[in-house]
Amino acid sequence: MKATWEKIEKNLGVLEVEVEADRVAAALDKAFQKVAKRANVPGFRKGKVPRPIFEARFGVESLYQDAIDILLPEVYSEAVDQTDIFPVDRPEVDVEQFAKGQPFKFKAKITVKPEVKLGEYKGVEVPAVTVEVSEEELNSELERLQQRHAELVVVDEEPAQNGDTVVIDFDGSVDGVPFEGGQAERYSLELGSNTFIPGFEEQVVGLATGDFKDVTVTFPDTYHAEELAGKEAVFKVKVHEIKRKQLPELDDEFAKDVSEFDTLAEFKEDLKKQLSSRKEQEAKATREGALVDKIGENAEVEIPEAMINGEVDNMVRDFDNRLRSQGMNLDMFLGFSGQTVDDLRGQMQGDAEKRVRNNLVLEAIAKAEKIEVTQDEINKELNDMAEAYKRTPEEIRNILAANGSLGSLNEEVLIRKTIEFLLENSKEVPAEQAEAKTKEAKPAAKKTTKKSTKAESKADADKTEAEEAQDEE
Template identity: 65%
Template sequence: MKANWEKIEKNIGVLDVEVDADQVTVALDKAFRKVVQKVNVPGFRKGKVPRGIFEARFGIESLYQDAIDILLPEAYTKAVEEAGIEPIDRPDVDVEQFGRGQAFKFKAKVTVKPEVKLGAYKGLEVPVEDAAVTEEEISAELNRLQQRHAELAVIDEGPAQLGDQTVIDFEGFLDGVPFEGGKGEQYSLELGSGSFIPGFEEQVVGLNIAEEKDINVTFPESYHAENLAGKPVVFKVKLHEIKRKNVPALDDEFAKDVSEFDTLDEYKADLTSKLQERKAKDLEGARELAIVDKAAEGAELEVPEVLVNSEIDQMLKDFENRLRMQGMNLQMYYQFSGQDEAALKEQMKSDAQKRVRNNLVLEEIAKAEGLEVSEADVEEELENLSKLYNRPAEELRDIFASNGYLENLSSDLKVRKAVKFLVEQSKSA
């Protein structure tokens, strides 16, 4: 087999591949054995039609596509190895020649991992922030815990307030006509949560039980439904229920209810220690990211759009999973936020570009410094994951292997080693 690689622009090139005619013959034989099992020819059982009769009836050309499907993946993989390139997307293949007794010739347009020219990455100076916990941070955490342990009480009288959990009916009208997606019944809405379009929740404030009101709002210009974007509408709203948080007092009884301690002072001391540990870990992570950002800023590379799009897709999946944990989904989010998928992806694009750039630079640093991942490193990571997911390490290994993710796991570990290397080589500003 012959393979020639020619770069045509940025991270794109063409693989010109020629496979020997004898391999084409082998592929045609395999294709015949596969196809003959499915054809019906009078006088012969399935799978028993002689090759000559098959070709006379259907033509040798009827085997070409199956033979190409058999031959192409292996030929492409070998050509990639021979050319020493790292594809990051599916190739665009153009078959130039295929036939019995002929060499198989094809061109593959390939997007490859970009070349990275590293800048300075050793001895980078990044500030070290003080990890001491302030009284304000302790108070904020205690307030958060109070809110979490607050009980919702039904309010029979009095107007709705910001922070209340309400149940409402609503129906939206554009120029006096109801619009699609603008109606809800017995809908739970926390006032001040920002779930609805701007101005809606604030106008529910002040309503009493069973009271109705016309709420006038204007949809954002960027709203995903073009017929509503930037348009003033009226929502007819009826309030059915108000629930208000009863926040527990911050005292010894509260400490007993939420912890194993008997006094608030003991609980605060333990909370301070845990906040200190969490803050130190967060600051360490932030410093690592700052060091990586600085190393990436000094590098020269073209960030491929295909990797950015792939990262955005992953970010979107992660975001959807977080929404599900909150009892929402993407369609609800789009309706409430006034965004659509295209707008959300555009919002994520800058962060995705940064992530891809940083990762490519870290991979190049690992290569430059000869950082390798051993089998022991992989085993250690599998053991860590085993404790996290409460499943045997060997079972996790089998899952990774069957899905082709073991190589990804090794790549992730190598990137982590590169981050650790950068931190060890850095200086405190």
């Protein structure tokens, strides 16, 4: 097989491929075996018609498309490897020649991963972040734990207020006609949570146990169910029960209930240490984010739209998975928020572009500095994952291999090593100094959004795990 690559503009090029005639013949054989199983030829059972009779009746050309479908993915992959390119989108394939006894020739117009022109990435200044835990932060954490361990107590003689949980029946209709999903019995709704259509919860505030009320609301114009978008709806609401949070006292008994300590003083001291550790993790993530953002802005790279759209796809999918872990899904979220998928994708566009840019720059730095991932590092990663998921390292490896994710694991480790390298070669300066320099450079800087790197995502996950561990205690 012969393959040549010619760049025609920016990140676009043409891959020209010629495949030997004997491979065309082999693909035609496979195509015939496939087609013969369903070919209906008088005098022969399906799958038993001889090849010459099949070609005489239907023509060898009837096998061409199936043969191309069999051969093209295989030789395209080989040609990509042979020319050492990195496609980031589906190719536009133009078949120039495909016939029995002749070579297979095709051209593919391909968008490839862009080249990165690195700017300054060593000695970059990043703001110092304090990790000292203030008394206010400690008290705020204690209040959060109070809220988490509060008991819901039934309120019989007072009207509902924000923060209360009401147990209600509701029956919704538009122009007197009930609509799907608009009815429920004994539904628990926390007032002020903003989980219902705007205006609904506010009208339930002030109702008492046993009260009835017609709640009138208007669906947002961007509501996901088009037949309801912009329509006025009436919900007949009945209040069965009102529950209010009763906070526990902050005393030694509270400390015993939520921790392994016997006194509140001991618990507060330990909590302060945990908050300090958490702040150190957050500070490291903040330094990493600021550093990678600056280095990304210093580089020059033209990002293909396909890469940004692909990252948006990943972000939407991850968001949906997080919602499902909380008992929701994307459709429910869009309904409650009055947004469309396009609205959500639009909000993620800037962040996606920044993530792609930063990761491309980090990959280029890793290549320039010859940073590589060792097998021992991959094994350590697999062992850590195995411990976290209560599996064996071999099971984790097999799962990743089956999902085609082993390469992604290598990339994740490489990105982390590169960020560590950049941190070691950065300069930490007072936040005020860094802010002043940022303002001076702002007119030349490109607009970006928060949280763009894989390292930041990991830091967010680490933070969540630390909070959950604290709550369990």
